[in-house]
Amino acid sequence: MSKRSFRKALIVVLATLLVLGGVIMFFVLRAFSYPDERHPGKGTDVEVEIVSGMSFPQIASKLKDKGVIEKPTWFRLYAMWSGKTANVKTGKYLIKDNLTPAEVLEILVKGVKEITVKVTLPEGKNMLEYFEILEQARVAPAKELEALARDKTLLQRRAIAGDSAEGYLFPDTYQFRVGEKPATVIDRLITRHQEVWNQLVQKHPKDTAKLKDKLGWSDREILTMASIVEKEAVDPGERPRIAQVFINRLTSERFKPKRLETDPTIRYGCLVPLQKSAPCVAWIELCTKAGKPPGCERLRSLQLEDGGSDFFYFVATSKNSRTHAFAKTMEDHKKNVEKYLGNP
Secondary structure (H helix, E strand, C coil), rough: CCHHHHHHHHHHHHHHHHHHHHHHHHHHHHHHHHHCCCCCCCCCEEEEEEECCCHHHHHHHHHCCCCCCCCCCHHHHHHHHHCCCCCCCEEEEEEEECHHHHHHHHHHHHHCCCCCEEEECCCCCCCHHHHHHHHHHCCCHHHHHHHHCCCCCHHHHCCCCCCCCCCCCCCCCEEEEECCHHHHHHHHHHHHHHHHHHHHHCCHHHHHHHHHHHCCCHHHHHHHHHHHHHHHHHHHHHHHHHHHHHHHHHHHCCCCCCCCCCHHHCCCCCHHCCCCHHHHHHHHHHHCCCCCCCCCCCCCCCCCCCCCCCCCCCEEECCCCEEEEEEEHHHHHHHHHHHCCCCH
């Protein structure tokens, strides 16, 4: 090769290296400046949900689709260089559309600040009423909670006999996340119930055994009776006597037919089960036409409804009374009804 040809070749190589070096320098400078380049936007909040199991490339693509970043590959490389691809936390984010990649990545690594609410589920209400309370508190949608409470797979997994979780959702004060998963809510309520139930059985083994032996009841039937008594007894001090009234009705030869004749059982049968009788439908329609929720009115004007008493009947001593008058015979009960309520 002549000297002239060699010089030409050398110039080409040097020029190529110079161009290549310039390109490399451009990308190096670009890489260093990328994290601080502000994304063009109006400062609008954009909702982005990062769910469990998402890979970082998927996260970067979602951010691009939502208009939070422009170059998902660059964002991924920047996160890899920062060593933070595995530190992104799941959750629903509100990210402004005019941030820098560094600011976006920092938000994802920091995570969403959880918003929690305190919710009290009072005694004496059915599961549908509980779900309405939870929905109003923004914990979870009532319809989704109800669907889970009737889900056969869930009921089987939690060893619940029956067609719903009614009676297995413990009334208490809870701290829930806003927008919590419905399954998490239902599981927590059931778990709390089972904890308290086990404590009570351990504390009163003889009483529990007596009910099972005398009446042949299962845990669910004992729980059902406890729920009925709880609903009837406005004054907690009357619970033992009211419970005994119901047990007397079921076991005594003097009381026929063997029916509880108690308003809460009828209200429950009309409100909670999916299949409702014609009278129940008519009763609910009366409330609907009046612009009131189902169950707005009492089904009966008087109630035929522990302690070892031999009472068979009781009636409230006034319209809004917390106490009841108890009777051993229908004749005495009618006198109490006339005395305290007048003609029903």
